[in-house]
Amino acid sequence: MKVSLEFLYHFRCDRCTQWWSRADIEPQLGEIVYCPYCGHENTVEGIQTFRDAARNATKSSCLDRKPDGE
Numbered sequence: 001m002k003v004s005l006e007f008l009y010h011f012r013c014d015r016c017t018q019w020w021s022r023a024d025i026e027p028q029l030g031e032i033v034y035c036p037y038c039g040h041e042n043t044v045e046g047i048q049t050f051r052d053a054a055r056n057a058t059k060s061s062c063l064d065r066k067p068d069g070e
């Protein structure tokens with residue numbers, strides 16, 4: 001059996017607040033991303049992750065802690 005890991009990045013438009021997702025291609029700080037709903041030109045300012053919570057899943061979860069780096 002083969003197992004694959006997928007990274008799924010979620011974006012929220014600064015203007016219309018709609019959400020969309022992109023798989024596997026990691027956003028870069030300062031990258032320009034156009035909203036698929038309203039066309040607004042957004043700039044990636046930071047990437048929130050819960051990787052520390054996932055690594056320590058027996059002690060905590062992403063549901064009861066803030067994203068990494070906050």
Ligand SMILES: [Zn+2]
Nearest residue numbers: 013016035038
């Ligand atoms: Zn938008």
